[in-house]
Amino acid sequence: MQTPLRHLIDPIDPEPLPDLEGWLQDDLRRLVASVEALPETGDDAHARKRIADAAHDLKGLAATYGYPVFARLCARMQTLAGVPLSRPNQRDLIELHALSCLACLRGGHTGARGEPILSAVLVGLENALLAYDLSR
Numbered sequence: 001m002q003t004p005l006r007h008l009i010d011p012i013d014p015e016p017l018p019d020l021e022g023w024l025q026d027d028l029r030r031l032v033a034s035v036e037a038l039p040e041t042g043d044d045a046h047a048r049k050r051i052a053d054a055a056h057d058l059k060g061l062a063a064t065y066g067y068p069v070f071a072r073l074c075a076r077m078q079t080l081a082g083v084p085l086s087r088p089n090q091r092d093l094i095e096l097h098a099l100s101c102l103a104c105l106r107g108g109h110t111g112a113r114g115e116p117i118l119s120a121v122l123v124g125l126e127n128a129l130l131a132y133d134l135s136r
Contacts, residue, residue, distance in 0.1 A: 024105070027061065030054045031077075035098045043085040051081035051094065058101075069122055073101050076125060093128055100125060 031054035038047045059074035077097040085091060100121060 024058075024061075027054060027058050028101070028105070031058060031098060031101070035095055038085075038091060038094065040091070045084070048081045048085065052078045055081065067104075070101055070104050072122060073097050073104070073125070077101075093125075096128075097125060 031051065034047065034050040034054050038044065038051065055074040055078040059071045059078060062068075062071035062074060074097075077094060080090060080094050080097065
């Protein structure tokens, strides 16, 4: 998949993310840089740890500031990045979670209003994650 994520939050982007909170921009940039640094082949435990750490930080802050769907997406991304990259499409799922986070924020969707489309996306990603046996 390897869609360049960085242009989605670059300051010269014609549709920048709203300046919701200062923590969001910096931590989101850190998450995007970490996802982009993930190698296309093989496993890189340090790259996965950076993703898991960034997702963990965003998860906690998102829950605190009232972004429940964003927090759930970050929790799933943290889970995916917490195990070696040995499953088919695992990188793609990590990237899809990151893209979903960006889409939620760009659209101003917090998930606090019971948005059905947002819920459907989240359930789809969660079902894809359940298909993995992350315990092995």
